[in-house]
Amino acid sequence: MVLKAFFPTCCTSADSGLLVGRWVPEQNSAVVLAVVHFPFIPIQVKELLAQVQQASQVGLAVVGTWCHRQQESEESLGHFLEGLGTIFSHNPWLQLCRERGSKFWSCKATHHQGPGIAGVSREDHVILIFYDQRKVLLSYLHPPTILPDGQARDATASSEGLAAIFDTVSRSEVLFCKDQFDEGPVRLSHWQSEGVEASIFMELAKQASGPVCLLVTCLLSLVSAASACRLWKLWPLPFIASKLSTCEQLHHRLEHLTLVFSTQKAQSPAQLMRKANMLVSMLLDVALGLTLLSWLHSNNRIGQLADALIPMADHVAEELQHLLQWLMGAPAGLKMNRALDQVLGRFFLYHIHLWISYIHLMSPFIERILWHVGLSACLGLTVALSILSDILALLTFHIYCFYVYGARLYCLKICGLSSLWRLFRGKKWNVLRQRVDSCSYDLDQLFIGTLLFTILVFLLPTTALYYLVFTLLRLLVVTVQGLIHLLVDLINSLPLYSLGLRLCRPYRLADKPSALQ
Amino acid sequence: MEDERIFSDICGGRLALQRRYYSSFCREFCVSCPRLSLRSLTSVTCTVWLVAYGLFTLCENSTILSAAIFITVLGLLGYLHFVKIDQETLLIIDSLGIQMTSSYASGKENTTFIEMDKVKDIVINEAIYMQKVIYYLCILLKDPREPQKISQVVPVFQSAKPRLDCLIEVYKSCQEVLAHQKATTTRS
Numbered sequence: 001m002v003l004k005a006f007f008p009t010c011c012t013s014a015d016s017g018l019l020v021g022r023w024v025p026e027q028n029s030a031v032v033l034a035v036v037h038f039p040f041i042p043i044q045v046k047e048l049l050a051q052v053q054q055a056s057q058v059g060l061a062v063v064g065t066w067c068h069r070q071q072e073s074e075e076s077l078g079h080f081l082e083g084l085g086t087i088f089s090h091n092p093w094l095q096l097c098r099e100r101g102s103k104f105w106s107c108k109a110t111h112h113q114g115p116g117i118a119g120v121s122r123e124d125h126v127i128l129i130f131y132d133q134r135k136v137l138l139s140y141l142h143p144p145t146i147l148p149d150g151q152a153r154d155a156t157a158s159s160e161g162l163a164a165i166f167d168t169v170s171r172s173e174v175l176f177c178k179d180q181f182d183e184g185p186v187r188l189s190h191w192q193s194e195g196v197e198a199s200i201f202m203e204l205a206k207q208a209s210g211p212v213c214l215l216v217t218c219l220l221s222l223v224s225a226a227s228a229c230r231l232w233k234l235w236p237l238p239f240i241a242s243k244l245s246t247c248e249q250l251h252h253r254l255e256h257l258t259l260v261f262s263t264q265k266a267q268s269p270a271q272l273m274r275k276a277n278m279l280v281s282m283l284l285d286v287a288l289g290l291t292l293l294s295w296l297h298s299n300n301r302i303g304q305l306a307d308a309l310i311p312m313a314d315h316v317a318e319e320l321q322h323l324l325q326w327l328m329g330a331p332a333g334l335k336m337n338r339a340l341d342q343v344l345g346r347f348f349l350y351h352i353h354l355w356i357s358y359i360h361l362m363s364p365f366i367e368r369i370l371w372h373v374g375l376s377a378c379l380g381l382t383v384a385l386s387i388l389s390d391i392l393a394l395l396t397f398h399i400y401c402f403y404v405y406g407a408r409l410y411c412l413k414i415c416g417l418s419s420l421w422r423l424f425r426g427k428k429w430n431v432l433r434q435r436v437d438s439c440s441y442d443l444d445q446l447f448i449g450t451l452l453f454t455i456l457v458f459l460l461p462t463t464a465l466y467y468l469v470f471t472l473l474r475l476l477v478v479t480v481q482g483l484i485h486l487l488v489d490l491i492n493s494l495p496l497y498s499l500g501l502r503l504c505r506p507y508r509l510a511d512k513p514s515a516l517q
Numbered sequence: 518m519e520d521e522r523i524f525s526d527i528c529g530g531r532l533a534l535q536r537r538y539y540s541s542f543c544r545e546f547c548v549s550c551p552r553l554s555l556r557s558l559t560s561v562t563c564t565v566w567l568v569a570y571g572l573f574t575l576c577e578n579s580t581i582l583s584a585a586i587f588i589t590v591l592g593l594l595g596y597l598h599f600v601k602i603d604q605e606t607l608l609i610i611d612s613l614g615i616q617m618t619s620s621y622a623s624g625k626e627n628t629t630f631i632e633m634d635k636v637k638d639i640v641i642n643e644a645i646y647m648q649k650v651i652y653y654l655c656i657l658l659k660d661p662r663e664p665q666k667i668s669q670v671v672p673v674f675q676s677a678k679p680r681l682d683c684l685i686e687v688y689k690s691c692q693e694v695l696a697h698q699k700a701t702t703t704r705s
Contacts, residue, residue, distance in 0.1 A: 002542055002611060002612050002701070004612070004613065125540070125542070127543075127610065127613065129613070162614075162632055
């Protein structure tokens with residue numbers, strides 16, 4: 001295989017010195033991490049490398065020399081650098097050389113055959129590949145270096161192919177901690193040698209995050225302890241809580257908050273991304289909720305809304321009454337059974353009358369209730385939307401009741417019809433064997449059964465029509481509620497942080513090299 | 518070493534293939550498609566504007582005309598940035614990998630890199646494309662854990678669609694590089 005040398009772009013203008021890096025024998029490649037400048041003492045360089053190797057478990061060594069010279073005539077430097085090859089012996093030994101100000105590079109790699117054959121060395125072709133150290137180091141999705149069962153961290157076992165190169169650079173972070181302003185025995189050149197890169201906000205946030213997380217975790221534990229107390233287990237509170245989507249959404253949000261502000265650090269990049277996504281979506285939620293709040297509380301919108309609510313409920317009830325009158329007549333030209341029709345129609349009309357009285361009873365308090373409910377939008381837009389969905393469910397409760405009555409009647413009718421149909425044919429349902437068996441009936445059983453069957457069949461269109469109409473109405477309400485829930489789920493689960501990273505800093509999401517130039 | 522030859526694509530349009538041999542293990546092939554022709558651009562613009570003028574005489578609303586201009590400009594920019602590919606390049610480096618670059622007319626470049634470990638072979642395949650049967654060059658990928666199975670087929674020069682003579686040139690060069698790579702792998 002051809003020998004590949006990975007060279008960092010930040011070192012192309014560095015002064016002459018030694019190349020420090022790692023040799024990957026499976027890929028036949030050398031990854032250069034930094035350049036050590038003159039003057040240096042070889043013992044100190046070896047000590048530094050041993051320190052870094054212990055801290056990072058990466059097999060570092062001096063892999064060659066780097067010569068960046070003014071013009072052709074500096075031969076002494078060349079000889080000096082060749083002499084260094086005997087002090088730091090490494091097989092193969094790289095020699096990179098560049099004229100200052102020109103684009104011409106020369107790369108040589110020499111293999112020493114072994115002791116006894118002095119002076120004979122094999123030269124290979126070398127491919128020089130430049131890599132951006134900063135971007136490689138900052139990308140998130142490396143192969144995980146910590147094995148879950150805590151066994152020995154073998155450097156080469158888990159990485160394949162070019163991912164091994166990424167891995168080497170990212171694990172040698174401790175080598176990049178010193179910059180040129182530090183007083184140390186050895187002078188290095190790498191991507192942070194101009195000064196360690198950090199942002200004040202990030203550092204402050206990191207320092208502040210510890211106590212903030214503790215505080216929020218305490219508060220949240222108090223809240224969850226309060227919500228877990230025995231008072232809430234009294235029936236019918238759990239039943240109501242399970243039906244209301246607001247409680248579910250609040251529960252969700254509490255879970256998210258607990259996860260984000262937990263005092264444990266994230267174990268893997270995937271968990272970190274999940275936490276960051278949750279935090280960003282919660283912040284967006286609260287921001288949108290506050291916008292909604294400010295919009296609602298300006299211009300007396302709440303009053304207008306409350307004023308419009310009662311006439312709207314009245315209007316809906318009126319439309320339902322018209323619908324029932326239509327059904328009690330001859331709907332769509334079908335001829336209904338008069339008596340049953342009148343009974344069902346009057347029953348439902350009485351219900352609507354009760355409902356309208358109830359709404360009128362509540363009307364003085366509507367504005368107050370709406371105002372307080374509007375305040376809950378500061379917890380987030382999702383909570384406000386869940387409350388809206390619950391209010392819709394409460395206001396259309398009568399449609400739900402009608403649907404339940406219609407469905408029950410229809411269900412009873414169908415059960416009766418199927419059973420009597422079997423009787424009509426002389427069969428019976430065997431509950432033990434879960435199948436249809438033949439059965440011999442008495443004459444009076446057959447007579448009454450057939451009579452009832454005929455009655456039910458002729459009453460079928462009426463019941464079926466009521467059932468159909470009220471199911472469609474209920475479906476309409478459920479669709480609207482479903483759309484609101486869809487919006488809530490979208491806000492809850494959209495990974496905004498990852499999307500933002502993809503748009504603004506795509507190199508952070510890389511797990512393998514993307515382009516050669 | 519660099520040379521350029523003229524070929525044609527499956528519809529009869531003119532293509533230019535540029536080959537650069539950097540060394541025995543590093544080669545680059547660049548296929549350039551014909552540029553956006555003035556004739557087609559003028560005809561599309563005239564059609565859109567005539568339709569807009571017709572709507573304007575019906576509706577007497579001048580926003581239709583400004584909307585038509587806006588749509589034409591945006592459509593042209595979108596076409597140049599997302600659809601029109603000017604050049605497709607294949608760079609093959611022994612023991613490192615294969616890189617495919619598409620550069621659009623607006624200057625945008627889209628690159629895909631495949632490591633050499635994943636490449637099983639480069640072949641010319643036949644496909645039924647609308648009413649034609651065409652040849653295309655593709656890279657066969659293998660899963661490193663199961664070297665005998667082919668996990669994916671990646672076609673190359675998809676928007677240029679050169680004919681068989683151009684593909685044969687590229688195929689022969691690539692096979693030389695792959696053979697060289699296999700020889701050195703078995704030796705080392």
